[in-house]
Every structure is written in C-alpha cells, then in structure tokens.
Amino acid sequence: xxxxxxxxxxxxxxxxxxxxxxxxxxxxxxxxxxxxxxxxxxxxxxxxxxxxxxxxxxxxxxxxxxxxxxxxxxxxxxxxxxxxxxxxxxxxxxxxxxxxxxxxxxxxxxxxxxxxxxxxxxxxxxxxxxxxxxxxxxxxxxxxxxxxxxxxxxxxxxxxxxxxxxxxxxxxxxxxxxxxxxxxxxxxxxxxxxxxxxxxxxxxxxxxxxxxxxxxxxxxxxxxxxxxxxxxxxxxxxxxxxxxxxxxxxxxxxxxxxxxxxxxxxxxxxxxxxxxxx
Amino acid sequence: xxxxxxxxxxxxxxxxxxxxxxxxxxxxxxxxxxxxxxxxxxxxxxxxxxxxxxxxxxxxxxxxxxxxxxxxxxxxxxxxxxxxxxxxxxxxxxxxxxxxxxxxxxxxxxxxxxxxxxxxxxxxxxxxxxxxxxxxxxxxxxxxxxxxxxxxxxxxxxxxxxxxxxxxxxxxxxxxxxxxxxxxxxxxxxxxxxxxxxxxxxxxxxxxxxxxxxxxxxxxxxxxxxxxxxxxxxxxxxxxxxxxxxxxxxxxxxxxxxxxxxxxxxxxxxxxxxxxxxxxxxxxxxxxxxxxxxxxxxxxxxxxxxxxxxxxxxxxxxxxxxxxxxxxxxxxxxxxxxxxxxxxxxxxxxxxxxxxxxxxxxxxxxxxxxxxxxxxxxxxxxxxxxxxxxxxxxxxxxxxxxxxxxxxxxxxxxxxxxxxxxxxxxxxxxxxxxxx
Numbered sequence: 001x002x003x004x005x006x007x008x009x010x011x012x013x014x015x016x017x018x019x020x021x022x023x024x025x026x027x028x029x030x031x032x033x034x035x036x037x038x039x040x041x042x043x044x045x046x047x048x049x050x051x052x053x054x055x056x057x058x059x060x061x062x063x064x065x066x067x068x069x070x071x072x073x074x075x076x077x078x079x080x081x082x083x084x085x086x087x088x089x090x091x092x093x094x095x096x097x098x099x100x101x102x103x104x105x106x107x108x109x110x111x112x113x114x115x116x117x118x119x120x121x122x123x124x125x126x127x128x129x130x131x132x133x134x135x136x137x138x139x140x141x142x143x144x145x146x147x148x149x150x151x152x153x154x155x156x157x158x159x160x161x162x163x164x165x166x167x168x169x170x171x172x173x174x175x176x177x178x179x180x181x182x183x184x185x186x187x188x189x190x191x192x193x194x195x196x197x198x199x200x201x202x203x204x205x206x207x208x209x210x211x212x213x214x215x216x217x218x219x220x221x222x223x224x225x226x227x228x229x230x231x232x233x234x235x236x237x238x239x240x241x242x243x244x245x246x247x248x249x250x251x252x253x254x255x256x257x258x259x260x261x262x263x264x265x266x267x268x269x270x271x272x273x274x275x276x277x278x
Numbered sequence: 279x280x281x282x283x284x285x286x287x288x289x290x291x292x293x294x295x296x297x298x299x300x301x302x303x304x305x306x307x308x309x310x311x312x313x314x315x316x317x318x319x320x321x322x323x324x325x326x327x328x329x330x331x332x333x334x335x336x337x338x339x340x341x342x343x344x345x346x347x348x349x350x351x352x353x354x355x356x357x358x359x360x361x362x363x364x365x366x367x368x369x370x371x372x373x374x375x376x377x378x379x380x381x382x383x384x385x386x387x388x389x390x391x392x393x394x395x396x397x398x399x400x401x402x403x404x405x406x407x408x409x410x411x412x413x414x415x416x417x418x419x420x421x422x423x424x425x426x427x428x429x430x431x432x433x434x435x436x437x438x439x440x441x442x443x444x445x446x447x448x449x450x451x452x453x454x455x456x457x458x459x460x461x462x463x464x465x466x467x468x469x470x471x472x473x474x475x476x477x478x479x480x481x482x483x484x485x486x487x488x489x490x491x492x493x494x495x496x497x498x499x500x501x502x503x504x505x506x507x508x509x510x511x512x513x514x515x516x517x518x519x520x521x522x523x524x525x526x527x528x529x530x531x532x533x534x535x536x537x538x539x540x541x542x543x544x545x546x547x548x549x550x551x552x553x554x555x556x557x558x559x560x561x562x563x564x565x566x567x568x569x570x571x572x573x574x575x576x577x578x579x580x581x582x583x584x585x586x587x588x589x590x591x592x593x594x595x596x597x598x599x600x601x602x603x604x605x606x607x608x609x610x611x612x613x614x615x616x617x618x619x620x621x622x623x624x625x626x627x628x629x630x631x632x633x634x635x636x637x638x639x640x641x642x643x644x645x646x647x648x649x650x651x652x653x654x655x656x657x658x659x660x661x662x663x664x665x666x667x668x669x670x671x672x673x674x675x676x677x678x679x680x681x682x683x684x685x686x687x688x689x690x691x692x693x694x695x696x697x698x699x700x701x702x703x704x705x706x707x708x709x710x711x712x713x714x
Contacts, residue, residue, distance in 0.1 A: 069582040070456065070568070072463045073307050079450055092580045115305055120566050120581030142305050142567075169312040169470065178308070192309050193468035 013159035014136035017108040018184035021060045022219040022240055030276035031236035034221055035268055036063035036112060036245030038078065039095035040085040042257040048101055050252055053265035055105045058272030062105070063139070063243065066095055066113035073114075073141045075196035077246040081253060092117065096133040103134050110137040110163065110184070118143075118151065127154040137161030137184040145177040152181065163187050166212050168204045179215035185241060186212050190225035196246025200225035206238045232274030242275050296484025298604035301574075304483040305567045313470045318485045320386050325492065330385060337381050341414070342371045344378075344496065348504035348662070353631035354644070359652040361660040363509065365501050367525065367667060368636065374667030375497060375525045376407035376478060382493040384411035387474035394418040394473045398462045400427055400455035400521065401592030401639060402434025403667050404478030409443035411476075419443040422461040424454040427591040433671045452585045455521075455595045459569050479522025480599035483570030487527075487599050494528025501662055502532050515540040515655050518664040519642045520613065521557070521593035523602045525666035530611060540612065540655070543602060544646045546588035547615035557586035558615040559598040560606050573600040589618040589679055590638035592667075614654075620645035622680050625669065637667035638676065 025032035035054045040047050051062055067082035067090075074082070085095075099109060111130055118126045118140060130138065138160055143151060145164060155162050161184030166175055169192065179186060188208050190200035205222055212220045222235045223243025232242045251267045252260040296302050306314060324330040338344040347366045355362045367375035387395060395412050396419070399405030405421040412419030421438055425447040428435050438445050451457035466475040480490040498516070505513055516533055518526035520543035533539045549555035551562055559574055566575040568583060576584040576596035586596040605611035616624070621638060624645030628636045636644060643663045651661060669676070677684060 069451065070460050072460055072569075073467065075464070076450075083451070086582060114581075116567050116575075116577065116583070117581035119572075120564070120577050120579070141307050142570075144304065144306065144308060144311065147303055147305055165308045167308040167311070170308055171312065171315075174308070174311055189309060192470060194464045197468075 012156065012161055012183050014108070015161035015183035017136045018061060018110070018161055019219065021108050022185065025060050026240070028276070031239055031278065032060040032219070032221065032241040033058060033232070033268070033272055033275045034061040034063055034223070034241055034243040035059040035248055035271070036065055036243065037248055037252060037264070038065040038067055038081040038085060039098055040067065040088065040090040041081045041249065042084065042253050042260050043088065044090055044094060044098065046257045046260050047098055049261035050264045051102050052105060053261040054248070054268045055107050057265045057268035059107060059268055061107055061241075062102075062109045063112050063245065064099055064109055064135070065245070066092060066111055066117060068114040068117055070116070071114060073194055075194040075246060077196040077250050081249045092121065096129055099133040099135060108136040109134060110139060110161070111135050112139040112141075115140045115143040123151050123154040127158045127160055131158035131160055135160065137163055139163045139165070139187060141165050145181045148181060165189055166208060168192065168201070168208045172211075175211055175215055179212060179218070182216070182218060185219040185221050186216060187243070188212055188220050188222045188239065190222045190235065193224070195224055196250070198225055199227070200231060200235060202234065205235070209239050229270040229274035232271045233277040236275040236278040242271070244271055296488070298487070298601045299607060300572065301600035301603040301607075302484055302487060302571050304570065305572070306483045306570050307467055309467045309470060313466070314483055316390060317386070317474070320390050321485050321489050324386055324389065334382055334385060338378070338496065342377050342381065344370060345500045345504070346370050348501060348508060350508070351632050354628065354648070357627060357631060358648050359657060360647070360655060362647060362651070363505065363513070363660070363662045364634070364665045365497060365529065365662055366665050367497065368634065368665045372403070372407045372410050373670065374403040374407065374637065375494065375528065375664070376404045377410065378496055378528065379478065379490050379493040379524060380404070380407040380411045380476060383474065383476045383489070384415050384417065387417065387476070388415055390474065392472060392474040394420070394469070395476050396420045396422070396462050396465050396473055397476045397478060398455065398458040399423050399434075399478065400458070400594060401590065401637065402427070402431040402438065402671060403592060403637070405443070405445070406434050406437045406441070408476050408478070409438040409441035412443060413441045420465065421445050422448050422458040422465070424452070424458050425449045426453040427455065427458070430675045431591050431671050432674070454586070454591065456569075456583065456586070456597070463569070479524040480527040480601060481522040481569060481571065481573070481597060487571065487601055490524050491527045491531055491601060494524050495531040497525065497528035497664060498530060498532035501529065505662060509660060512536060512539050513662045514659040515542055515661045516664070517542045517544060517643045517647055517661055519544045519546070519593060519639045519666060520598060520602060521546070521595045521639065522597070523599035525664050527599060527601055529664040530605070534605070534610060541605070541610065543611055543613045544643045545613055545615040546590055546593035546621070546642055547617045548587035548589070550617050551615055555587040556615070557588040557594050557596065559596060560602065560613040561615050563596070568597040571600045573603040574598055574606070589621060589675075590642065592637070592639040593642065614646055614650070616642040616645045616649070618679075620649055622676065624648055625672070625676060626682075634665065635669040635673065636665055637669045638672045640664060640666045641669070
C-alpha cells in the first residue's frame with residue numbers, strides 16, 4: 001500500500017484534471033474513455049477536427065501521440081501514422097501548436113511519445129512546452145520508474161502528471177514503484193506486445209488491474225488490445241478507464257483525409273456506448 | 279593461454295550498475311523488465327560459474343576455432359608505412375567475431391529455459407552466428423534484417439536459411455539495422471516468456487553492453503598475449519571499426535587500463551562527415567536515448583533518429599554502444615571516421631596485398647590506417663587492426679558499388695544469358711533486384 005517513490009505528489013494540476021475526468025465518468029457509472037490519435041494525422045489541417053470529433057462523440061481524455069521515428073511499442077498501424085506525419089515534415093513545435101488550438105475542448109489532454117523525444121528536447125524544455133500548450137500529463141512507455149527521477153522533477157515543476165505503464169509480468173516490487181510514481185492514472189497494458197495487433201488478454205489483465213488497485217487509489221485504465229465496442233465493454237467491467245488508439249488511427253487513415261473526423265466520430269460513439277455497457 | 283577470461287567488471291561500472299559514466303541505463307518498456315532482470319541474474323551467476331566458463335571455453339576452442347591468429351601483415355605495413363598486425367577474427371567459425379558473444383548468450387538462453395532466439399542483423403554476420411548457435415543447441419531462431427540489407431548481403435540470408443533460421447525482412451523505416459532492432463524489440467515484447475533477444479552488439483539496455491563486452495573481451499586478451507609473444511611489448515595503438523561497437527569494445531577491453539596504448543575506433547563516414555550521408559555517430563551525433571540506453575545518437579532537434587548511411591550494412595547504424603560514448607567522453611579512446619571510398623580502398627588493398635578478402639566493416643579500419651595511420655601514430659608505430667570478419671558476403675556489393683571491372687560480371691553475363699535471378703532474400707524479400 002505504501003508507495004516506494006512519492007515524487008509526483010497528489011497536488012499536480014494536471015493530475016487533478018485527469019482524476020476529475022475519471023470521477024465524472026464514475027459518477028455516470030461507466031468507465032472513462034481515453035482516445036489516442038497521432039498528432040498531425042492524417043494531415044496537419046485535418047488533425048484538429050479529429051480530436052474535436054472524438055470529444056464530441058464522448059472521449060473523456062485525449063491522448064495526443066507525438067510521432068517518433070522508432071516507435072518500439074507500436075504496431076504497424078501507429079508506426080505507419082507516425083511515418084506519414086514525419087514524412088510530411090511536421091515538427092514537434094507544429095504538433096504542440098495544434099494542441100494549443102484545442103484549448104476549447106474541455107477534456108484533459110495527455111501526450112504519449114517516447115523518451116528519446118523528451119530527452120533530446122531536454123526534460124525541462126519539454127515539460128515547459130507541453131505545459132504551455134495545455135497538456136495535463138505524459139506517457140513515455142520506454143521510461144521506466146528507475147530512470148525517471150530527472151523527468152519527474154521537471155514534470156512536477158510544471159504540474160504535469162506522469163502515467164507509467166504496468167505489465168502483467170511486473171513484479172510486486174515494480175508495481176509498488178509504478179503505483180507510487182504515477183500520477184493521473186496507472187496504465188495497465190492489456191497484453192504482452194505492441195499496439196494494434198492482438199486482443200486484450202482478459203483474465204491476466206483483470207488480475208493486473210486488481211494488483212495495481214491494491215497499491216493505489218489512482219484510477220487504473222487499460223490500453224493495448226482494446227479495439228471496438230465489445231472489447232471496450234469487456235474491459236470497462238473491471239477497469240476505471242479504457243484506452244483506444246490503433247483502431248481510431250486506422251479509422252482516421254482509411255479513406256480520404258477530409259472524411260477522417262466523421263470516421264473518428266462514428267467509432268468513438270461506438271466506443272463510448274461500450275464503456276457504459278459494463 | 280586460456281581463451282576465456284572474464285575478470286571482475288572494472289570499477290567504473292560500479293558507479294551505478296549498467297552505467298558507464300553518464301551513458302547506459304535500462305530504458306525499456308515495462309513488459310521487458312522481468313526478462314531483463316532474469317538475464318542480469320543469469321549473467322552474473324554464469325560469469326562466476328566455472329562450469330559455464332569451461333563450457334564456453336571448450337566451445338570456443340573446439341567448435342569456434344579460437345584462439346584466432348595475430349598476423350604481421352608485411353605488405354600492408356609497407357604500404358601504410360607503419361607496422362600493421364591483423365587480429366584474425368575473420369578466421370573464426372562463421373567468419374567473424376560474432377560467435378564469441380553468441381555462444382555465450384545462447385548458453386545463457388539454455389540456462390534460462392528459453393527455447394527461442396531472436397536477433398537483429400545488419401551485415402548478416404550476427405544473424406549467421408545466431409542461426410549457427412541455434413542449430414548447435416537445437417533452439418528456434420528468427421532473425422530480423424532490414425530489407426535493404428537482405429538485398430546487399432544476400433549470401434548471409436541464404437546461410438541463415440540453410441542453418442534453419444527464419445529470416446524476416448524488415449520494410450519499415452530505413453529498412454536497415456535500426457529498424458531490424460525495432461522489430462526484434464517488438465517481437466521480444468510480445469514473446470518474452472519463451473524468447474531470448476540475443477543482441478549482437480555492445481548496445482541496448484543493461485546488461486547487454488557489459489555482457490557483450492565481457493564475451494568479446496577474448497579478442498583483446500588473446501591479442502595482448504600474442505603481441506607480447508610475437509612482437510614484444512605492447513602495440514602503440516589498437517584500431518577497430520565501430521558500428522554498435524562489439525568488436526571494438528572486445529578489442530579495447532584488456533587495454534583500457536594499459537597506459538600508452540591508443541585505442542582508435544573507426545566509424546563509417548559514408549559519403550563524408552557533414553554530408554548528411556554518414557554513420558559517424560560519435561563524430562556527428564548528440565547525447566540521446568536509443569534502443570534501451572543513453573548514448574550518442576544521430577538525431578535531429580525533435581529527437582527523430584536520422585537515417586545513417588554507409589556502404590557497410592554492419593556499420594550503417596545511427597547509434598553506438600554506451601561504453602564507447604563514455605570512452606570518447608573521457609578521452610580514453612579516440613573515434614575517427616572513414617568514408618565509403620576510403621573503406622573500399624582498404625578492402626581492395628587488403629585483397630591485393632595480403633590475400634585476405636576482408637568484410638567491408640574492418641575494411642574501414644584498414645582504410646583509416648592506410649590513409650592516416652603514419653600521420654597520426656608516427657613512422658615507428660606498431661598497430662593491431664582487428665580484422666573482424668571475412669568479406670565473402672560483400673563481394674557482389676563491392677564490385678557493383680565500386681564499379682570495378684574485375685572480369686567476373688562479364689563471365690556471369692556470358693554464362694547466364696538472360697536467366698532469371700533466383701534466390702531472393704527471404705519470404706517476401708526483394709533481394710536480388712538490380713540497382714537503378
């Protein structure tokens with residue numbers, strides 16, 4: 001029960017906004033819906049409308065993917081989306097301008113990217129530019145707690161939540177550290193593997209969620225392997241939040257860019273129905 | 279002389295386990311945490327276990343052909359104007375230094391009860407060595423190789439397939455070594471319970487950089503004794519090519535504490551430092567995290583990894599092992615670079631003067647010595663160059679890239695007429711297509 005690392009603290013503004021979003025969903029007796037879309041996808045002009053459509057269709061939290069050239073945890077769908085954005089020459093600065101243009105959307109926005117990006121920008125600078133763009137929290141799947149002190153200090157300085165991933169193969173000691181260092185929520189990986197390929201491993205993931213819950217009062221959301229209304233409903237039965245990425249990106253990308261927001265809206269509407277069906 | 283000595287780790291590792299100064303670490307997804315911890319434990323147990331060391335030593339001698347010779351290359355010496363010795367890793371089984379590391383890790387995989395090996399490969403030498411060990415120990419094996427590398431190192435693709443490995447051409451990103459590593463990591467994250475990721479270079483998350491150095495240390499341990507015996511004393515410099523840096527760290531390891539021996543790593547400069555078509559990471563890169571550790575990486579201001587370029591698939595990598603970054607930062611080793619053209623010159627002169635067809639990777643080290651050795655090291659210098667692999671795999675690419683008319687292509691054309699080009703690289707690979 002006692003966190004081994006209490007770097008984050010409960011009073012980060014970003015963490016409070018995120019936890020409030022989970023609380024609103026809980027008050028409606030449903031899981032929160034967290035929707036990932038790659039920033040600048042399918043193109044820079046259409047991308048803001050995709051995020052707007054996701055929120056209008058019921059997303060409680062937006063996960064903004066900042067593309068990376070070597071996304072080790074992502075499967076083919078998000079890899080391809082990353083590459084499309086990078087091939088278009090879109091920069092981090094442009095992606096964060098895009099985020100700033102979403103200020104009217106009344107949901108917390110978190111960034112998901114890789115540590116190479118944060119590290120190369122400089123942790124202090126990166127925390128500043130995210131906070132200035134209105135970001136509430138950060139997910140860096142290749143930054144384990146043991147390497148995270150320098151980042152957590154800068155994130156904390158700017159009130160950013162840091163969401164760590166927990167895995168079914170994490171030891172109890174590691175879950176202690178993950179639960180203790182996380183703020184906003186704890187991200188439970190729904191399977192062993194990369195995004196957008198296989199389905200959630202149900203029993204194993206349910207057990208993981210229980211193990212995390214035993215260590216923290218933070219919400220626990222499940223991502224990797226959730227792809228549609230049925231799988232969202234299944235996960236919503238035991239988790240506080242449901243994270244969907246690859247299938248949203250696929251919807252955004254399968255067809256002409258102008259139609260991407262409506263395709264995202266249709267899918268997110270389905271997912272939102274799913275998270276209330278538990 | 280023992281061919282396997284794995285002494286205690288040097289004190290500088292002890293600052294924080296897995297770090298070399300400020301470089302190194304374990305930047306890995308949580309799903310790999312268990313496998314990395316298991317591997318770290320297995321390695322620490324094994325490196326202190328006489329049974330493990332004896333088995334490794336026996337395999338190195340009787341299966342791998344160690345010790346490899348140290349050879350005074352008289353005609354190359356004459357051309358270079360300094361005394362050039364070659365440490366002949368090209369004569370080891372599978373044709374490179376890679377088996378040193380692979381056998382050690384394959385034994386660990388067996389100890390950990392992992393029935394499947396995966397590996398990345400650039401030039402194919404590490405893939406061939408891994409496929410070899412998998413055959414030897416009866417393990418399943420999948421090798422990830424950039425589609426571009428499958429094309430330019432086709433001979434090694436066929437060798438891996440003959441050895442029973444599945445070769446997966448990687449078509450994402452730049453289709454070279456870094457993308458093969460990404461794909462191997464994705465496989466490992468997915469199949470971690472049954473699979474050992476047998477990283478081939480002195481890179482990746484801890485414990486790989488340390489473990490690979492210790493398994494490759496045999497190169498410098500043999501070299502040191504052989505040099506004392508055959509030449510007397512110690513060399514003025516040890517020169518080795520650096521991609522990820524496994525043959526270089528193995529060549530340097532026993533000399534790091536020896537004063538007066540310059541350690542020179544030769545990176546691949548492709549079309550030249552500053553052209554944007556280079557793989558000279560330490561010369562041109564900056565500090566960043568890539569593939570599990572903090573090191574020096576070719577990245578842009580956003581942190582996007584830049585495509586590397588080299589005629590050598592084995593050096594065509596935008597990162598470098600963290601211990602090399604550390605040795606560069608403290609000035610204990612020097613890192614220079616050699617262009618494609620200089621490396622091709624080194625390749626050809628080694629063929630013509632010594633009757634040795636070198637791999638393109640160590641041809642970079644030879645190219646540097648021929649071009650700069652005397653000027654940098656002085657006329658009386660005695661240097662050891664690690665001949666890290668043989669060049670059979672490279673002959674088609676070299677003749678094509680260099681445009682050398684050695685008479686072979688005409689003979690092929692005459693014999694083949696317009697016969698099709700069979701033997702494509704792997705399922706779905708596009709090897710064998712002619713370059714535009």
